[in-house]
Amino acid sequence: MTMNTANKWAAGIADTYALGLLAEAVGLGLPVAALPFWSTALDRHPATRRSLDVLRATGVRVVYGEGGWTPHEPGTGERRVDAYPWERVLDAVESAG
Template sequence: MQGLAEVTGRPVRSAWSRSGEQKSNPKADAVVCAPMTMNTANKLAADISDTYALGVIIEMVGVGVPTVALPFWSTALDAHPSTRRSVAVLREWGVRVLYGPGEWEPHEPGTGGEQLVKYPWALALSEARRLSG
């Protein structure tokens, strides 16, 4: 299995560029946020960018780069009012949240490990390709 750097031909970044440091990545055609936890969805919807990954997603939304989010949380977390509110906010911003019938649906509490095998990565990548034209 190839790693992300081998597939893209670019280094994987995990921290912001420092002042004067050359940017290593070209403009993104699209960005995928996956697996998006409830915590990530809530932080994004509240504009909290306390990690590099959150900051990149918020920045990409801000500059209009097509953004796809593929959730991963349990039905217990899904029942919390902030989850639906955060999904609605992200959709208002134009984020394509792959959530609901025919896309991704929450799993029963305690079964997350079992769900990873069938997590629909291809769905997120296909949607990112479609949105990027």
């Protein structure tokens, strides 16, 4: 999930099909997990922290930080894509269900 997606999702903005599904899943109480992917520069923005707090408060398991995924330095994301730990978000959904 990108920072833009996290902020929209946390605000309840469902302007794409994917965001609509995520918002509805939260409303239905389905197990939902998110695995962020953004830079350290975006991570320092106050809206990012607020959005993660809101998502966690609604029951979304945010796989982020120690033991999850950590932000990358600006301009290095392409080099980290192959190491993106999809299995961690799948594990988070399984443990929530």
